Amino acid sequence: MRIAIDAMGGDHAPSLIVKGALAAAVEWPAIQVLLVGDTAQIEEHLGSNKPSNITIIHADDVIGPDEEPVKAVRRKKNSSMVMTGQLVRDGEADAMLSAGNTGALMTTGLLVVGRMSGIERPALVTMLPTMNDIGVLALDLGANMDAKPEHLLQYAIMGSIYRNKVNGVSNPRVGLLNVGTEEMKGNELTKAAFELLKTAPINFIGNVEARDVLVHNCDVLVCDGFAGNIMLKAMEGTAGTLFKTIRDAFSSSLLTKLAAAIMQSKLRQLRKKMDYTEHGGAPLLGINGLVIKCHGSSDVKAIKSAVRQAKLAIESQLITSIAAEINRNK
Amino acid sequence: MRIAIDAMGGDHAPSLIVKGALAAAVEWPAIQVLLVGDTAQIEEHLGSNKPSNITIIHADDVIGPDEEPVKAVRRKKNSSMVMTGQLVRDGEADAMLSAGNTGALMTTGLLVVGRMSGIERPALVTMLPTMNDIGVLALDLGANMDAKPEHLLQYAIMGSIYRNKVNGVSNPRVGLLNVGTEEMKGNELTKAAFELLKTAPINFIGNVEARDVLVHNCDVLVCDGFAGNIMLKAMEGTAGTLFKTIRDAFSSSLLTKLAAAIMQSKLRQLRKKMDYTEHGGAPLLGINGLVIKCHGSSDVKAIKSAVRQAKLAIESQLITSIAAEINRNK
Numbered sequence: 001m002r003i004a005i006d007a008m009g010g011d012h013a014p015s016l017i018v019k020g021a022l023a024a025a026v027e028w029p030a031i032q033v034l035l036v037g038d039t040a041q042i043e044e045h046l047g048s049n050k051p052s053n054i055t056i057i058h059a060d061d062v063i064g065p066d067e068e069p070v071k072a073v074r075r076k077k078n079s080s081m082v083m084t085g086q087l088v089r090d091g092e093a094d095a096m097l098s099a100g101n102t103g104a105l106m107t108t109g110l111l112v113v114g115r116m117s118g119i120e121r122p123a124l125v126t127m128l129p130t131m132n133d134i135g136v137l138a139l140d141l142g143a144n145m146d147a148k149p150e151h152l153l154q155y156a157i158m159g160s161i162y163r164n165k166v167n168g169v170s171n172p173r174v175g176l177l178n179v180g181t182e183e184m185k186g187n188e189l190t191k192a193a194f195e196l197l198k199t200a201p202i203n204f205i206g207n208v209e210a211r212d213v214l215v216h217n218c219d220v221l222v223c224d225g226f227a228g229n230i231m232l233k234a235m236e237g238t239a240g241t242l243f244k245t246i247r248d249a250f251s252s253s254l255l256t257k258l259a260a261a262i263m264q265s266k267l268r269q270l271r272k273k274m275d276y277t278e279h280g281g282a283p284l285l286g287i288n289g290l291v292i293k294c295h296g297s298s299d300v301k302a303i304k305s306a307v308r309q310a311k312l313a314i315e316s317q318l319i320t321s322i323a324a325e326i327n328r329n330k
Numbered sequence: 331m332r333i334a335i336d337a338m339g340g341d342h343a344p345s346l347i348v349k350g351a352l353a354a355a356v357e358w359p360a361i362q363v364l365l366v367g368d369t370a371q372i373e374e375h376l377g378s379n380k381p382s383n384i385t386i387i388h389a390d391d392v393i394g395p396d397e398e399p400v401k402a403v404r405r406k407k408n409s410s411m412v413m414t415g416q417l418v419r420d421g422e423a424d425a426m427l428s429a430g431n432t433g434a435l436m437t438t439g440l441l442v443v444g445r446m447s448g449i450e451r452p453a454l455v456t457m458l459p460t461m462n463d464i465g466v467l468a469l470d471l472g473a474n475m476d477a478k479p480e481h482l483l484q485y486a487i488m489g490s491i492y493r494n495k496v497n498g499v500s501n502p503r504v505g506l507l508n509v510g511t512e513e514m515k516g517n518e519l520t521k522a523a524f525e526l527l528k529t530a531p532i533n534f535i536g537n538v539e540a541r542d543v544l545v546h547n548c549d550v551l552v553c554d555g556f557a558g559n560i561m562l563k564a565m566e567g568t569a570g571t572l573f574k575t576i577r578d579a580f581s582s583s584l585l586t587k588l589a590a591a592i593m594q595s596k597l598r599q600l601r602k603k604m605d606y607t608e609h610g611g612a613p614l615l616g617i618n619g620l621v622i623k624c625h626g627s628s629d630v631k632a633i634k635s636a637v638r639q640a641k642l643a644i645e646s647q648l649i650t651s652i653a654a655e656i657n658r659n660k
Contacts, residue, residue, distance in 0.1 A: 211567025
């Protein structure tokens with residue numbers, strides 16, 4: 001099993017990306033880790049520890065976080081990200097990871113690795129946190145801003161297979177993000193998608209509301225990329241602002257600082273639970289290979305956990321399963 | 331100034347609605363309060379206190395919270411909600427309030443009071459809480475599920491006038507809800523709306539993200555009813571779940587209960603700050619008269635505060651100002 005990692009993308013690249021790759025290579029000796037990026041820098045961060053299952057593949061160039069995605073991918077053929085994608089396209093790697101520019105990675109998926117036959121639009125998938133720690137797999141969270149009902153149907157099928165194969169959830173409950181739970185709620189898109197999902201080969205449980213996601217109202221949440229991204233950021237912003245305000249309240253007097261000392265570990269736990277960047281990488285599904293977006297702020301643990309996620313997906317033959325099911329439902 | 335109140339709509343109707351109306355009538359003797367509903371029940375809750383500026387208008391029927399809106403409004407001509415709308419339509423009241431069935435109230439606005447000339451789609455407006463207590467006026471939050479760019483333009487104009495006239499904010503900053511702040515972000519709808527907003531007679535500050543609403547990133551937030559409703563419920567659900575989880579953490583041991591005692595008032599304050607039902611009624615703008623939706627759980631304070639909101643809107647000639655500006659921009 002060969003996993004290619006873009007060593008140069010992310011806030012802490014290459015240092016923590018390389019160290020994360022190293023930790024994964026040591027933990028799972030059966031994985032061949034292909035580290036793509038500037039050889040000198042990668043070697044520096046690997047130090048004298050390079051295990052035999054790490055191979056460095058030199059890339060001259062890097063795509064920056066603020067570059068215009070399509071232009072950057074088209075022009076920078078020798079960038080670490082594009083070269084990582086080429087390894088998957090050419091069958092030299094079974095999966096790729098990158099913590100770099102999200103738009104550029106989606107473009108690399110589409111233009112370099114290539115869209116899966118039968119898929120109209122790939123979807124960006126994220127595990128949303130839930131209070132019971134099981135999580136809700138949500139897609140699309142921003143790959144496709146103008147979804148059609150047929151796209152939502154494909155998201156539902158891809159998400160179900162992912163949830164089953166990679167997370168081991170049997171017969172995952174699929175919900176459609178909507179403004180109410182009744183069948184006739186929503187806009188033209190959700191109403192038409194509802195009809196398609198009713199007869200799809202999935203366990204469709206109907207419409208679900210954004211307010212119930214944290215209490216694990218479904219296993220797979222289907223939404224268009226615009227509404228899904230708005231939901232994700234509203235949840236993230238609300239949690240972040242509340243935690244900050246509570247922290248300020250705790251530090252306002254000696255007495256509240258005492259209360260803070262008592263509650264510290266519990267609040268830290270809760271904050272971690274709510275941090276969706278803790279819940280693994282975000283796969284881009286509908287691509288002719290496994291492409292996983294790691295959060296920009298990824299550290300050693302995040303990279304290692306994304307490698308584990310890729311390993312599970314490869315072992316369970318995720319991509320060929322999705323391709324077979326999509327073709328059956330064409 | 332005459333304000334008509336549907337005495338029979340809401341979780342605590344007629345009791346707290348009547349008591350709220352009574353409190354408002356006592357506080358502002360210049361307002362004529364028209365209480366619409368079952369005379370016997372209204373009289374019972376008024377007791378012997380009926381001030382001379384309260385008039386009871388008898389209505390035989392009530393629209394229930396789960397009734398199908400259009401059917402209910404069409405069939406129940408003698409319901410308290412429809413009759414309250416008729417008072418506005420017939421010029422016998424300057425505004426109407428109801429805490430009843432939201433869909434039915436929107437239908438009453440459209441079919442009974444009537445759409446404002448030049449407006450394509452009315453919008454439901456809500457004040458979202460912000461940490462600095464100033465609030466963000468957001469529209470549309472669910473009146474119109476399939477918005478066109480021209481609708482968003484009209485929301486922006488109506489929201490700006492409301493924010494200025496009713497809340498006294500001069501030159502309110504108008505933001506467009508989007509998945510990123512850069513101009514080219516978003517779906518076809520937001521991209522087209524961005525172009526219209528750039529040249530509109532408002533203080534347009536560009537795209538804003540859902541994660542920054544709580545820190546008061548704009549004064550008026552323009553969005554389509556579907557995405558806006560998703561955002562509202564994601565914020566509401568995240569805050570609700572976090573408060574519940576924190577409350578559970580506080581009650582887990584004697585020591586944490588001590589911390590809870592110290593932090594109680596601050597957390598209660600924060601919870602109240604986050605409760606958007608505390609922030610007045612939700613006007614339905616784009617109607618030929620002032621229609622305000624009060625939260626279903628409205629109590630005496632909420633009704634009184636909605637009467638105050640209606641009073642400010644009437645005094646500032648909100649509806650005629652909106653009509654004039656919409657006609658200027660046709």
